[in-house]
Amino acid sequence: MKNSLRTLALASAVLVAGSAVAIPPPPPPTATELAQSGDDPAWSITEDLTTEIGPRMAGTEAESAARRWAVARLQAMGFANVREEQFDMPVWVRGEEEASLVGPFLPQKLAITALGNSASTGAKGIEGDIVYFPSYDALVAAPEAQVKGKIVFIDHQMERAQDGSGYGQYGRGRFIGANAASKKGAIAVVIRSIGTDNHRTPHTGGTNFEKGVTPIPAGALSNPDADQLVRQWQRTLRMRTKETALGYTPEPLRLKLLLTPKQVGQQHSGNVIAEVPGSDPNASPVIIACHLDSWDLGTGAIDDGAGCGIITAAAKHVMTARQPRRTIRVLWAGAEEVGVFGGKAYFEKHGTEKHAVALESDFGADRVWRVDFKLPASAKALEDRIAAELSAFGIVRGKEPAGGGADIGALVAAGVPTLDLQQDGTRYFDLHHTPDDTLDKIDPVQLRQNVVAWTATLAILANSSDAELP
């Protein structure tokens, strides 16, 4: 880290406009030095946002208050062109949520939360027989007669991985399990949370119904509650086998479910944008993104308050060190969790503008462990410079192309170059979309490492030549 700092300090000294006094003034601090200094805007942004605003579900008054808060904070930090760009989007809000196993054993309450876009059970709730599926694929393969009129349970425990790679595969039960169950006539669907913890804090997240498919009530049980359901299911199976042999009527496992969320129609949301103006008005900007909205159960500390803290701290440090050649555009997107409405709205408004490169931070606050690139061939030397810089902070160079992030997804799909500062996701899915996504889960040391990595990367990207990044 020492060597790297010295290199940056030398580079910075070269860039400082010389003055003709006998003893030259010391060079201004490099962006990385600033990022390692005592001033920690990443922490203070995350702490203040999660404390003073807390949960900020897209399209609600809380998200609107968060945008006002964000504009004031970004202006106070010295950014230019700070503004809201509003858009409208459909809003779903949570209601009551209760579940109980009610037979054949004594009634027992389960910890449940509704999935986004879940239908309501009505105020009286519903009760039904459970039909068990070990996975989403097993549900899809099942005959309709097995599902019709029942409450579908989808098991399938997600496993822990540093790169979070289980989410896409195991997540299908949440993303589209309710849709598949509804098509086969299920009255509701309950899934094992898409999460790796064993606390009684279920994981919410969106589920989606195809056009023409009737939305049904859909909820997630915490892992310990899913375990309990499975143990009772296994016992009823054993009882059925025994009792059927004896000529008794088998008793099914019964669930009572009360979920009363509702769709409240189109509401205002918006993106918050701030800029560090570059010295070259003809250079295309670097865009860095996070999302401001959160799910409603926690205070959105790791998802994605910390992401906004990290990218904004990095932009601030680059700005303080010296004016970059390219403009840095900071995007705090709205309404990401419920369908990436902010990212889409940004693309509709700005998609035809030239962007040199797009980056996003939206995978928690644990350390960056790998850098992946998807830059044009002209940026080979630039990639090498970034990778060399980051290796000082324990970050390895990946072999896969970068994917970008949700809010810059449309830009990347349209051909804007990207790079990923991949965060360690080992414990991300312990907390993701749960009540436990709160400030205390953030490790300040790892958060700081993110800021240092982002600052070093951003300083290089924002000062890159047009030959490297056209």
Place this chain on the structure above:
Amino acid sequence: MKNSLRTLALASAVLVAGSAVAIPPPPPPTATELAQSGDDPAWSITEDLTTEIGPRMAGTEAESAARRWAVARLQAMGFANVREEQFDMPVWVRGEEEASLVGPFLPQKLAITALGNSASTGAKGIEGDIVYFPSYDALVAAPEAQVKGKIVFIDHQMERAQDGSGYGQYGRGRFIGANAASKKGAIAVVIRSIGTDNHRTPHTGGTNFEKGVTPIPAGALSNPDADQLVRQWQRTLRMRTKETALGYTPEPLRLKLLLTPKQVGQQHSGNVIAEVPGSDPNASPVIIACHLDSWDLGTGAIDDGAGCGIITAAAKHVMTARQPRRTIRVLWAGAEEVGVFGGKAYFEKHGTEKHAVALESDFGADRVWRVDFKLPASAKALEDRIAAELSAFGIVRGKEPAGGGADIGALVAAGVPTLDLQQDGTRYFDLHHTPDDTLDKIDPVQLRQNVVAWTATLAILANSSDAELP
């Protein structure tokens, strides 16, 4: 461990009644060998009880079902004299529970749970200014005028310790904080959970009001929610300082609270008792205890399903190895959590009977790490034998006298000797009295170590001479 097994095998061979055939049969397995074999009644008792019954709050239908379940299970395991001994006790049941910080910031929900014996806020809830105390002692020292008409918050985070020693000191905020607050005219009390985790699963537990003191609503926030309240409190203090200097009216931190528990009067509870009859009808029995009831938030796996599993597995193994000299009496006490009513009822009925020694398991399912004694001077050699035996399982000999446990507390106070197989409590207060007290938290390897330690100890105690334990 090998040496210890050989010693026990030899001891066991000596005890077997000889037969006159040419090749003597192999000795029966020692109790410790059985405890280390595949058969694991500690796990199956804990799994079945927490799955088929689940939460079993004292005096409720669930506790009654648990007693029926327990009698059937203990009979099926081959114990003698299995019976319920009923008693009546006052019952408090949980209602709705909600809390929100409602000013000066945007409303935010907090995770709260009512403490046992909390009064109700009424169906409409109450709202009030928060007055902050860093500890129970600070509340006691405060003038009445500071507290009157307010909602008292007691902070004071409990620290993690292997022997659980923080519970008594930090627990005062829960045990008697509401009583102290009520005497000074508070309208409610909210405490930081007496727990060491950082999940949004608050810790319940009993609070007690002196005769003549009006019960007030009393709840516990989870640690992350207490952190959030403290951060908002600190911000309102800073705002007040600034605004007071400017001549504005300071804005207090406001809490809205809905807790609707109720006292439902005297209900039936009971103890379940089972025995391993000893070979010497004149020898005084060994009593081993756990408690069958649990709080209502979790399924009572570590508190105290596992305790019942451990002591019962040990008694079963001792019984299977060979008939002990003394009777072993197994007590699954009722209604411990809410005031040790089962322990008191046992003492009222049996306190005048002679007991050789009393032991209890009620501190989770993690490994036994220390053995403490409070035996008569005549048992010095017995203590040495037990300590030597246990040292093979990584258990050290403590220097403090044993304390016993809640359900055998009256016996020990009346002079019955005791010893403690102290369990590792490092993570006990992460789970204690929370929704997270569920089966998945039990480590089967550590549970097994408990059974081995208990079996070895119990085999020695149950075969001790009258000279050692009169």
